[in-house]
Structures are given as structure tokens and as C-alpha cells.
Amino acid sequence: MENMFKDKQYPYYTLNNYYQDKYGEKVYKIAIDGGFTCPNRDGSLDYRGCIFCSTSGSGDYASKKASSIKGRVLEAKTSITKRNKAHKFIVYFQSYTNTYASVSLLEELYTAAIVDDQIVGLSIATRPDCLSPEIIELLTNLQKKIDIYIELGLQTILKASADFIRRAYPLATYDQAINLLKQAGIPIVTHLILGLPGESKSMIMESIDYVAATQTHGIKLQLLHILKNTDLYTYYQKTPFVLPDMDTYIDWIISSIQRLPPDMVVHRITGDGPKNLLIEPKWSLNKRLVLGSFAKAMKKSKAYQSQNYKSSKEITYG
Numbered sequence: 001m002e003n004m005f006k007d008k009q010y011p012y013y014t015l016n017n018y019y020q021d022k023y024g025e026k027v028y029k030i031a032i033d034g035g036f037t038c039p040n041r042d043g044s045l046d047y048r049g050c051i052f053c054s055t056s057g058s059g060d061y062a063s064k065k066a067s068s069i070k071g072r073v074l075e076a077k078t079s080i081t082k083r084n085k086a087h088k089f090i091v092y093f094q095s096y097t098n099t100y101a102s103v104s105l106l107e108e109l110y111t112a113a114i115v116d117d118q119i120v121g122l123s124i125a126t127r128p129d130c131l132s133p134e135i136i137e138l139l140t141n142l143q144k145k146i147d148i149y150i151e152l153g154l155q156t157i158l159k160a161s162a163d164f165i166r167r168a169y170p171l172a173t174y175d176q177a178i179n180l181l182k183q184a185g186i187p188i189v190t191h192l193i194l195g196l197p198g199e200s201k202s203m204i205m206e207s208i209d210y211v212a213a214t215q216t217h218g219i220k221l222q223l224l225h226i227l228k229n230t231d232l233y234t235y236y237q238k239t240p241f242v243l244p245d246m247d248t249y250i251d252w253i254i255s256s257i258q259r260l261p262p263d264m265v266v267h268r269i270t271g272d273g274p275k276n277l278l279i280e281p282k283w284s285l286n287k288r289l290v291l292g293s294f295a296k297a298m299k300k301s302k303a304y305q306s307q308n309y310k311s312s313k314e315i316t317y318g
Contacts, residue, residue: 004262004306010295011304012257015218018265019088023120027088030076033095034069034109039130041096045168050153052165052193052224052232054277069112077115090121090149099126103134107142114146121147123189128152128177129169140184149217150181151189157207161196178214187217189267194252195224197241201252208256209310218265221253225273226280233279246283250294254303262306269294 019027041049073091080086091113099106110122122142131150139148154174156162162171181188190211194204211219224243226236244252253269260266270290284290298304 004304011298012260012266013263013305015265015267018218023088025088026084026086027090027120028080028084028086029090029092029123030073030080031092031094032069032072032076032113034093034098036093036096036098036100038097038100039127040166040168046166048166048231050155050165050167051235052227052230054227054229069109070115073113073115073119077118087118088120089118090123090147091119092123092125094125097127097130098124099130099135103138106135107138110138110142119146121149123149123151125151125153127169128154128174131177131180133180136180136184136186139186143184143186147187149187149189151191151220152177153191154207154211155191155193156196156199157210158199158203161199161203164197165193178216182216188214189218189220189265190214190216191220191222193222193224194249194256195244201255204252205255205259208259212260212264212309215261215264218267219260220268221256221266222268222271223249223281223284225271225278225284227273227277228279229277236279243281245281246290246293250290250297253294254298254301255308257298257305258303258307259309260305261309264305266305 016026019025038049039045041047041053077086077089080089093109093113101109110124113119113122124139139150142148152174153167155165155167157171159171178188178190192204192207192211226233226243249270257266257269270284270287272287273284275285278285
């Protein structure tokens with residue numbers, strides 16, 4: 001396959017590349033807590049949440065200071081603008097399951113986030129089993145006014161791993177959700193976690209290939225973090241398991257990127273664990289070192305996105 005990325009500093013389609021192509025400049029994300037819960041926490045499916053979720057939710061960096069959605073967005077927007085002279089923003093509904101409410105309440109919250117014309121999009125993190133036809137209709141109507149991105153927490157395609165993390169929905173539910181969202185023309189960003197206990201590199205690549213074959217808009221690659229106040233931390237204390245060192249993780253993400261289609265946007269290649277909560281891996285706190293080492297390794301290996309991409313017809317599992 002032709003190397004589309006040979007003239008780029010980073011030979012893969014980054015989120016910043018995408019924003020430049022679509023919006024003509026850098027776009028800043030405003031992460032907010034919309035006050036949602038989750039069917040995996042309110043008793044509908046479970047009370048414990050996913051095994052890696054902290055008691056404060058999945059969005060530990062999300063803004064919660066102001067009392068209203070509009071206030072939170074304006075507060076964050078002002079702060080970012082002062083630091084970066086920003087002009088365009090995407091509001092990221094991050095904490096818990098951000099389509100888990102009535103359609104009328106969702107419409108009210110989403111609309112409140114669009115405080116002015118500098119808000120060019122909404123990115124909504126949710127579960128595939130929380131996307132009813134009525135909610136997809138709402139998102140379709142909103143997309144006529146503003147760009148909508150749906151972020152789905154798949155994490156892994158392997159049933160044993162999905163059961164371990166208490167995801168509480170089957171892979172078929174993800175498939176159904178992406179088909180409905182694609183029919184509605186709504187871009188999807190799939191989240192995967194690299195480093196789940198018991199998953200080898202080849203097993204991780206099964207999840208990568210599966211998501212690549214769906215040809216969704218984007219992908220987020222997340223290093224498994226062990227945080228305080230999580231059931232994963234309790235499990236790790238009782239049953240320690242091997243976490244990847246930095247070089248191993250860099251090898252994983254390079255191999256992952258090589259297997260993605262050329263137009264899939266790589267929204268993230270690692271994650272930020274809150275310093276006050278992170279137990280392991282400690283090396284991930286030095287994000288500059290991680291990203292710099294990754295860039296050097298990509299260049300040295302002459303790796304690029306789509307280098308080893310397989311179409312859905314070429315993929316076998318098990």
C-alpha cells in the first residue's frame with residue numbers, strides 16, 4: 001500500500017491533522033461533566049461500574065466547577081483562550097454515559113453547550129447499548145446545526161477481557177450501534193485499552209484489526225492505568241499482573257497504527273492518568289518522554305499508518 005504519510009512529520013493521521021483539514025486551524029476540546037450516570041452503576045446492569053472506573057467517574061479531568069452546562073463551557077473556554085488564543089472548540093461530554101437520559105433532557109444539555117459560534121462540535125462519550133433510535137434521531141437533527149462525534153468505549157473485542165472489565169454488553173451490540181450511527185452519518189470514535197490482563201500483543205491486534213475493518217471515523221488508544229479508588233486497583237493488589245514498560249507499549253501502538261486504514265483519525269495514542277490517583281504504570285506520567293520516544297521509534301522503523309492494514313475479508317479470529 002502506498003505511503004500517504006511520507007512527507008508528514010508524524011506518519012499517521014493525527015487529530016490535529018484532521019482538525020486542520022476540516023476546520024482550517026487548531027481546535028481545542030472542552031471536557032465537561034454533564035451530570036450523567038451509567039447503567040453499569042445505577043443498578044440497571046450493575047452497581048460497580050467497569051473495573052477500571054474511579055469513583056469520580058471516567059472523566060477525571062472534566063470541568064465540574066460551574067453549576068450549569070453553559071457556565072462550565074464558558075468558564076473553560078475563557079481559560080483556554082487566555083492561554084492559547086483559541087478560536088474554535090469542541091465540547092466533550094466525557095464523564096460516565098452521556099446519552100443515558102431522556103431525549104428531552106439530552107437535547108436540553110447538548111443545546112446548552114453550544115454557547116456561541118466558536119463551538120464547532122460536540123463529542124459525546126457513551127456506551128453502544130445506550131443509543132436508542134430516538135437518541136440517534138436527536139443526534140441526526142443536531143448534526144444539521146453542529147458537528148457531532150460519538151465516542152464508544154469498546155475497550156476490547158475479546159469476551160474474556162470484556163467480562164473481566166465488566167463491560168456488560170456483547171460485541172454484537174457495538175456492531176449494531178456503529179451500523180446505526182453510520183446510517184445516520186454520525187462519525188464514531190472507538191476507544192480501545194491496551195494492556196488488559198492476559199492479553200498478548202497478538203490478542204490486542206485482534207481488537208485493532210476489528211476496529212480497523214469497521215472503518216469508523218477514528219480510534220483512541222488508551223494505556224491501561226491502575227488508579228486509586230478502583231476495583232482494578234483492589235484486584236491488582238491481590239493478584240498482581242505484568243504491565244507493559246514504555247518500550248513495549250510503544251511497540252504496541254506502532255503496530256496498531258500500521259494496521260489502521262489511512263483515513264482513520266488517531267485521536268489518541270496514550271492517556272493521562274491523574275497524578276494523584278495513578279498507581280501504575282508510573283512511566284506514563286512523563287508524557288513528553290513517551291511521545292518523543294514514540295516519534296523516534298516510528299521514524300527509525302520507517303513505520304506509517306496503513307502499512308499493514310487488512311480489509312475485513314482478510315481478517316480471521318481465534
